[in-house]
Amino acid sequence: MDVLTTALTAAIADGGTGAxxxxxxxxxxxxxPRVDEAVADLEQDPGSLSRQFAVSDALAAAGLAGDRYLRAAARNLVEEVDRRRALRAMPGPADAANHAVLQVFFATDRQVTGDRHPARQFGAGRGELSYGSCEVSVPRGGQEDGPALPTLLxxxxxxxxxxxxxxxxxxxxPRDQYFPMLADSxxxxxxxxxxxxxxxxxSFEDAARRTAQIAHGLRFAGVPMFYSWPSQGxxxxxxxxxxxxxxxxxRLAAFLIEFIEQAAPTEVLLLAHGMGARALAGATIAALAARPDLAPRLRHIILAAPDIDAGAFQRDIAPALVAAGTVVTLYAxxxxxxxxxxxxTRDVPRAGDSGAVLLxxxxxxxxxxxxxxxxxxxxPQTAPGHSILADIRQLIAGQPAAGRSGLQAVESPIGHHWSINP
Incomplete structure (x- = not known):
């Protein structure tokens, strides 16, 4: 990684402040414009290697990576961040185990790039369905005394x-090895x-990272998986x-059917964010239309800030999901x-909208x-209590909304719902 990208990443991860x-x-x-966009993406998630690579590639394409004045400014920035970190550093054993390495299974219809770096193995183009597993390191976050996760390596x-x-x-x-491995786990x-x-x-990399973080944050007692469709990232x-x-x-619908048939889970938690909720909701409806006998395996469908047309969700999607008998939860x-x-991009209400237009x-x-x-x-700067994971953990443990800490019942002209108060 070039020194400019290294400096920007370190500074953003340190709070993105300072002269x-x-x-x-x-x-x-x-x-x-490419540099501007890549830096904006990095500011949203500085831990993403794929976003760091995007910044480095953009700087090189713009002819900025070799600018000696910029490189000098970058070195000064790295020194400033290092000084701030040294002042905050807490004494402790250097070899303390502060990360957990989890196994996460995946399926993706992204294009295979041929690059051996895990953050660049799959690109943003469309491809054939690939299967496999990842190793993801996540901060332990004070959960050392919790139960060991089944996919903790x-x-x-x-x-x-x-x-x-x-x-x-x-x-x-290979597919013929993937499903037996998954079934065993x-x-x-x-x-x-x-x-x-x-x-x-x-990106594919960010999907893997987030899946591991979700499993760790939930202390999930099952096997974490993700489906990575070709988002541009x-x-x-x-x-x-x-x-x-x-x-x-x-493709997701076909995978969902094959996964349940071949890996034989007794219960599945389906979770999607934003635009991914479109694919998950549509795929689930299609899968259950083809195989209604699979419905009892789907214990929860959780949609976080779903980027779905609100009218279509209310008229078609929600009734179809509810009819399957699965618990459907929407976080707006x-x-x-x-x-x-x-x-x-679209001046149309979304199912994930909150406030006065909550649905x-x-x-x-x-x-x-x-x-x-x-x-x-x-x-890392987001406190656990500020994430919906705290509520999802109680949800999948079987706690009804009325008994979950942090939830408040709301009666309003738009109808009964709940509100999170971290």
Whole structure:
């Protein structure tokens, strides 16, 4: 990684403040739209290697990576961040195990790039369905005394002052080996699995990281999985993402059927964010229309800030999901970055909108999560109580909404719903 990208990443992870950071950023901004976008994406998740690579590639394409004045400013910025970190550093054993390495299974219809780096193994183009598993390192976050996760591979020490999750490796596995491996892991986890479908602006690497963070945050007692459709992984990619998520929906439906048939989970938790909720909702409806006998396996369908047309959700999607007998929970949050992008592109109410346009639907547990984080980015500075994971943990443990801490019942002209008060 070039020194400019290293400096920007370190400064953003450290809070994105300080005169040295502002000076370097001001010298870069406006030189290239591609650089501007890549830096904006990095500011949203500095722990993402794919976003770091995007910045490095953009700087090189703009001819800025070799500028000696910019490189000098970057070195000064790295020194400033290092000084701040040294002042905050707490004494302790250097070899303390502060990260947990989890195994996460995946399926993706992204294009295979041929690059061996796990963050670049799959690109943003469309491809054939690939299967495999990842190893992801996540900060332990004070959960050392909790029960061991079934997919915990090992504990390790990492010199990571920013506490980010990291994709360590990604292995593609032939289909005829994948499902027996998955079935074996699910069998050892008492038959439970979680399938996460990420939303707009999410690379393969970020999908893997977020899935591991979700499993760790939930202390999930089953096998975590994700389906990575070909999102462009960048701020300007909304329109392409919108096309690609529709293209992936029938593939996700076919995978969902095959996964339940071949891996034989006794219960599945389906979770999606933003635009990924479109694919998950449509795929689930299609899968159950083809195989209604699979419905009892689907214990929960959770939609976080779903980027779905509100009218279509109310008229068609929600009734079809509720009719399957699955518990459907919707977390509404207009402030979610994915929904903000949706409203800039489409002037149509979304199912995930909150506030005055929140949309309670019969049979769906609707929760106003405006006061919580619905992004699943797992930013280290985000307190656990500010994430919807705290409520989802109680939900999947069987707690009804009336008995969950942090939820408040709301009666309003738009209908009965719940609100998160972290």
């Amino acid at each position: 040295a950071y502002e000076m370097l950023k001001s010298r870069l901004m406006g030189k290239s 090992r504990l390790q020490a990492r010199a990571d002052p920013d506490g980010h999750a990291m994709l360590l490796r990604s292995d593609v596995v 699910i069998g050892k986890a008492a038959g439970s699995a979680l399938l996460f479908v990420p939303g707009y602006r999410t 960048r701020l300007s990619g909304y329109m392409v993402d919108e096309t690609n998520v529709g293209w992936s929906e029938p 949050a207009s402030g979610d970055e994915a929904l903000r992008a949706a409203h800039q 309670p639907v019969a049979g769906v547990q609707t929760i106003d999560a405006s006061a919580a984080d619905t992004s699943f980015t797992g930013a």
